[in-house]
Amino acid sequence: EIVLTQSPGTLSLSPGERATLSCRASQSVSSTYLAWYQQKPGQAPRLLIYGASRRATGIPDRFSGSESGTDFTLTISRLEPEDFAVYYCQQYGASPATFGQGTKVEIK
Amino acid sequence: QVQLVQSGGEVKKPGSSVKVSCKASGGTFSSSAIGWVRQAPGHGLEWMGGIIPVFGPANYAQKFQGRLTITVDKSTSTAYMELTSLTSDDTAVYYCARILRAFDIWGQGTMVTVSS
Numbered sequence: 001e002i003v004l005t006q007s008p009g010t011l012s013l014s015p016g017e018r019a020t021l022s023c024r025a026s027q028s029v030s031s032t033y034l035a036w037y038q039q040k041p042g043q044a045p046r047l048l049i050y051g052a053s054r055r056a057t058g059i060p061d062r063f064s065g066s067e068s069g070t071d072f073t074l075t076i077s078r079l080e081p082e083d084f085a086v087y088y089c090q091q092y093g094a095s096p097a098t099f100g101q102g103t104k105v106e107i108k
Numbered sequence: 109q110v111q112l113v114q115s116g117g118e119v120k121k122p123g124s125s126v127k128v129s130c131k132a133s134g135g136t137f138s139s140s141a142i143g144w145v146r147q148a149p150g151h152g153l154e155w156m157g158g159i160i161p162v163f164g165p166a167n168y169a170q171k172f173q174g175r176l177t178i179t180v181d182k183s184t185s186t187a188y189m190e191l192t193s194l195t196s197d198d199t200a201v202y203y204c205a206r207i208l209r210a211f212d213i214w215g216q217g218t219m220v221t222v223s224s
Binding site for chain 2: 033035037039044045046047050051054056057088090092095096097098099100101102
């Protein structure tokens, strides 16, 4: 099973700041099958990024994804009030699909 | 635009089974996969299994082998997730999701509470 380790666990930032979230895989992951999701309390997850760097339909361009080997990064260039949430990375190219444990982006 | 509408919350006794439905409106499952993910209270997301209707058999996470069954009724565009031998550890919100470009469309979630 591929383990995804997200860091940090919590990120305390102010609106307008830049957020950098990390996701490290325990073994090689095809970038084609690496995704990022946003989840707010009481809501279903929402797809942000697929294929490591492709924005899903309707996702603002302040969200971007990148990869370097087994390290994947989600960047939010300037935080908007609605961006404070929990973010999960996921790989679905190898069975079982796995999620990271999540990074909470909270208002400082 | 496809939406996934799940059945309502359930309260179950330990040892019993639960079956959650996930109906596609505004489209069908015919060419995409459906996955099931659960989230225990205060915890993260956990993949359970999925199915590509045109190919038939479902794929299950090892943890759920033997007590999880995922099926699809193509005539009604409805997917089902049945989990047996429930324990309190199965208390969670259960989500279905379309797998096309990653898990791109999600149901609203179904709360399953296992309690004596």
